[in-house]
Amino acid sequence: MDAMKQLLHGVRVADFSRVLAGPYATSMLADQGAEVFKIEMPEHGDDSRHLGPFTDTGSTYFTSLNRGKRSIEADLKDPAAHAQLLDFIATCDVVVENFRPGVAAKLGLSFEDIRAVKPDIVYASISGFGQSGAQAKRPAYDTVIQALSGLMSSTGFAEGSPTRVGESIADVSAGVFAAFGVSTALFHRQITGEGAHIDVPMLDVMLAMQPTNAAIHAAGSTPARVGNRHPISAPFDTYAGSDGLVVIAVANDKLFGVLAATLGKPGLVNDPRFATDSDRSDNDEDLRTEIEEFTSSHTVEQLCAIFDAAGAPNSPVLDFAEAVDGPITAGRELTATDARTGHTHLRHPILVDGARPTSTLPVPHLGEHNEDLRAARPQTTTDW
Structure with missing residues (x-):
């Protein structure tokens, strides 16, 4: 330093x-x-x-x-x-x-x-x-x-x-x-x-x-509660692993292709429900089903390793002590x-x-x- x-x-x-x-x-x-x-x-x-x-x-x-x-x-x-x-x-x-x-x-x-x-x-x-x-x-x-x-x-x-x-x-x-x-x-x-x-x-x-809520309002809608998911993008949420939740954050078509291949479902990119980010957001629950079919059979640690290797943005959900004192901030x-x-x-x-x-x-x-x-x-x- x-x-x-x-x-x-x-x-x-x-x-x-x-x-x-x-x-x-x-x-x-x-x-x-x-x-x-x-x-x-x-x-x-x-x-x-x-x-x-x-x-x-x-x-x-x-x-x-x-x-x-x-x-x-x-x-x-x-x-x-x-x-x-x-x-x-x-x-x-x-x-x-x-x-x-x-x-x-x-x-x-x-x-x-x-x-x-x-x-x-x-x-x-x-x-x-x-x-x-x-x-x-x-x-x-x-x-x-x-x-x-x-x-x-x-x-x-x-x-x-x-x-x-x-x-x-x-x-x-x-x-x-x-x-x-x-x-x-x-x-x-x-x-x-x-x-x-x-x-x-x-x-x-x-x-x-x-700024996201302001954009939603400017488009004529009222921002609503959507849990952990992103209000206008998908997949951008927490997903169930076998022992906890993993975050997956994909905000463009290229990364979605990476994620689909990693899930062993490359055909998802050609599914009209998931063709664009807006389509994926509109069909978020269908997309969740496809993703959790894979994630639910792996631990969070395994999922993070798999997604890291593929280049798909992800993370475990850490508590504050894990964030400050753990390896991610070493x-x-x-x-x-x-x-x-x-x-x-x-x-x-x-x-x-x-x-x-x-x-x-x-x-x-x-x-x-x-x-x-x-x-x-x-x-x-x-x-x-």
């Missing part, structure tokens, strides 16, 4: 966000070398410090989202602390917040307030429904956004009820888009000298994360261990020049870096 390169080295971030979407965004920035100061309320700190699961060194959830950051305690409603914060923010390049719209203004920490002391600030606001509009001040949690975005209604099996995706995907996706927005705004500032207010509505993000250096807590966490998913950027700072104790706030003085130029 090449030497680690952190593309945001020299960028300073004041992070007022809590729990998940905002902290996920700023963890991405910290891994890329940004100096992230987590601003927390005294005594209690971020709620995620108190969310399980726990070990004897604290919350593994908090570690995964806040390793590599510094912590400053500040009572946001205290006038003296507020004045110190403005002095500190004048030394920063980025502010990230996920207050409900209107709260930052009440605290004197809105984009306009910050721009008065740091004209070229990049300011990111993450909320459920954006900073304006009739829904702006509604509270929003991940499950609420999954439900309102249509994602929940199209997830699950047709005979079952709608179900949430098995992760807080709306929060995480909003964090990714916030980090993207901050990074592009920093590039814009480098070229023009102008700051920007980045508004990241979780609902808008979750809608943008559904040598990828996907995880790191926090030096303070001993908690294992996932590293940045993007490699830069062959290396995976990772902050080396341990997860912070609450208020560990208060001295940085007291020492802050407005800067007249940025080093970045």
